[in-house]
Amino acid sequence: MTVFSEAxxxxxxxxxxxxxxxxxxxxxxxxxxxxxxxxLLWPTWGTSGANAPDKLPxxxxxxxxxxxxxxxxxxxxxxxxxxxxxxxxFLYPSLEPPGAPKxxxxxxxxxxxxxxxxxxxxxxxxHDALSPEQRTATIYPRYLxxxxxxxxxxxxxxxxxxxxxxxxxxxxSSASPALTARCTRDAATPGMCLSERRVGGADLTxxxxxxxxxxxxxxxxxxxxxxxxLRGPKx
Numbered sequence: 754m755t756v757f758s759e760a761x762x763x764x765x766x767x768x769x770x771x772x773x774x775x776x777x778x779x780x781x782x783x784x785x786x787x788x789x790x791x792x793l794l795w796p797t798w799g800t801s802g803a804n805a806p807d808k809l810p811x812x813x814x815x816x817x818x819x820x821x822x823x824x825x826x827x828x829x830x831x832x833x834x835x836x837x838x839x840x841x842x843f844l845y846p847s848l849e850p851p852g853a854p855k856x857x858x859x860x861x862x863x864x865x866x867x868x869x870x871x872x873x874x875x876x877x878x879x880h881d882a883l884s885p886e887q888r889t890a891t892i893y894p895r896y897l898x899x900x901x902x903x904x905x906x907x908x909x910x911x912x913x914x915x916x917x918x919x920x921x922x923x924x925x926s927s928a929s930p931a932l933t934a935r936c937t938r939d940a941a942t943p944g945m946c947l948s949e950r951r952v953g954g955a956d957l958t959x960x961x962x963x964x965x966x967x968x969x970x971x972x973x974x975x976x977x978x979x980x981x982x983l984r985g986p987k988x
Contacts, residue, residue, distance in 0.1 A: 807822060808820060813836055813837070813878055814878030814954025817986065819985045823851070838876065840873070840874070841873070842873045845961070848978060869943075872975060874957060876956075877956055885950055893913075909925065910925050911924045921937055922935050930973045932969060933948060943962055943964065952984060
């Protein structure tokens with residue numbers, strides 16, 4: 754006599770669901786594991802350079818300088834170690850490194866044009882070339898107009914002769930505080946001044962608007978302060 758089980762037979766759909774559930778659970782577990790590994794291995798640094806040092810020790814001409822990273826104008830120069838030349842700029846009169854430049858579009862370019870509010874500085878190895886002091890004492894006098902000049906507020910201005918390499922410039926000098934500068938004259942663009950000094954194996958070249966000479970003592974003091982701030986430990 755044949756005995757039939759009273760248990761109901763499983764339908765094909767129920768049988769398929771029994772296989773799908775473990776596969777889904779396994780997939781979820783695998784996805785969680787991948788997410789965990791990705792989280793643990795994901796880089797922790799950001800693109801803004803938040804971990805970059807505030808200052809970089811840079812050697813120019815064998816002379817050490819500690820330079821604010823954000824003051825260095827060219828990204829390729831933002832590294833420590835020996836360099837032949839490095840270019841910086843600082844806000845004036847605070848002498849703080851400038852912030853990131855604002856994005857300028859064709860619609861805002863006219864509004865973005867404004868007076869220069871910073872002092873530019875280049876530091877370059879001199880390789881025993883003629884020093885700024887020697888040029889001031891022996892080279893420039895050959896090209897200056899021989900007309901006598903009287904100091905105004907302690908600052909003396911003399912014109913270079915028009916038939917000389919500096920024909921479009923004037924020479925400013927003062928003994929206390931010490932300042933020497935060659936300045937282009939105001940024309941289509943505002944005049945700019947160039948003042949140089951030697952520190953160890955490097956020459957420092959400052960550039961700033963000629964209009965600042967109306968407060969020339971402040972400009973001279975700013976250059977002295979920057980020179981002292983940037984100079985590294987003397988070996």
